[in-house]
Amino acid sequence: MTQLALVIDLNVCVGCHACVTSCKQWNTSGEAGPLFDDNPYGKDPTGTFFNRVQTYEVGTFPNTETLHFPKSCLHCEDPPCVPVCPTGASYKRKEDGIVLVDYDKCIGCKYCSWACPYGARELDEKQQVMKKCTLCVDRIYDTSIPEDRRKPACVISCPTSARLFGDVHDPESDVSLAIRESGGYQLMPEWGTKPANHYLPRRKTKLRIHADELVRADNPLSKEDIKHETSKESSLDDWLM
């Protein structure tokens, strides 16, 4: 079984919003119609987005750290938004685990958005149907695109490669390795939704030096630990002083 997902490395995300704009650009230009923008150049602009980058501050000044946090649908393995849909418009694909909405079946009752703890779904005010990240399902299987570019728009656009894309059920895939070896974790694990998307934590490379490593303890040529008082008799070492 395949479960496509994103792994987002918070250690390298710089919060540039390139994934937000490229996502919007790709998904507003596709067959499913535009992602609605209301009053884009006016006083209260609003619109539908699949992906946002948020910023958090961890700690208290001066010991603070800025965390940029990209947020989109997590394509849960047990998605709470799917069983509540009364029409079956919201579904999880068996073949690759992508959670999608059939815009032609959606009645716009908003129940699925209530049932998502992450707020990953947005009602398109113009089309009056629920929309969400599709993992660029109209791009990743498109054989007219060069093979190395058959990835979600956000992954392609990320200048720091903070976004990895792959099958998290394949234990040898890049994403599985990253999760396993770099401490990948899921959001709000308390609700049992089993998000497929994972996040890699901020990591610091530190050299751990113990006090005894600063002192040459076992070097015969070392001079620090020769204790003159300990021996009354002369020895070869005394000559080396």
Next chain:
Amino acid sequence: MHPAFSVIFLTTLLGVGQGLFLALFSSQAYSVVDVLPAQSGGFYALGAFIALIFLIGGLIASVFHLGHPERAWRAAAMWRTSWLSREVIALPIAMGVIALYALVNWLGIDADLYGLGVPGQVALSVGAFGVIATLALFVCTAMIYAAIKFLQEWASPLTVVNYFLLGTASGFGFATAYAAVAAPDLVPFYGGWAITLTFAGLLSRAASLFRNARIKQKSSVQTAIGVRHNKVRQGSMGMMGGSYNTREYFHGRTAAFLKSVKWIFLALTFPLPLLLLWLGLAQMSAGLLMLAFGVQYVGLLFERWFFFAQANHPQNLYYQVVG
């Protein structure tokens, strides 16, 4: 959550309609065993017709909640998993059976089905299915909310109990006023139950308020972004203009406003109608009894607004700071 008036009217109007039908059915059933005086078929028919109008009113209100009402027929598809889909099935069944119950009573269709030699057997047989459909509808409506486990204010059996008790209380309240005009013999029966159900509703609603005031939210900003630090502050939600996420999940009012709505609904739904019911029953005044229902219905609108506004959606953790 942001309270939507479509859903507020939907749930309260359905409650009145269902409660009114249960009141009519129970009094007709009691009349068969001579506990209550039997009424003409027209009394039950007109009452059931009014119940039907309440249900239709709720149905019309629900249309305003949908982005694509013309596709609403599709909503019956996923009844295996979705309580909303189950409600979409239970509502027309209840409406159909209540309409049939009204028709049977109106036309006076009757037969000695069970060899008991008492009238009203056909109407009560139809009505029995109506009771099942009505109770199922109460459960479906409430479970739509109680089934979302991370909306912790709703995820409780008390939600189902409240929807049932508050719906039946208002329905019996309307039946009391209706009987004061059309069948004075039934006023003490309906009125007594309206008082009992209102009082029971007060107990269960107070229990849910008590529970929700002490609720411990399982999600925090730490679990939301997965950072283990006591001091995590959002600097930016990623946009300035607002979105569906900032509109749909928060009531947008102050805590003081919320608190005032709570006291308004507590006053209008419980003590005032109880007082008016008691006065109306003492004086046999149809006007006072109608007023009791009216006051309680307005109280229920406030109650339902508060029910939605009080629920804390965990997604709000991601939308704290504009920027």
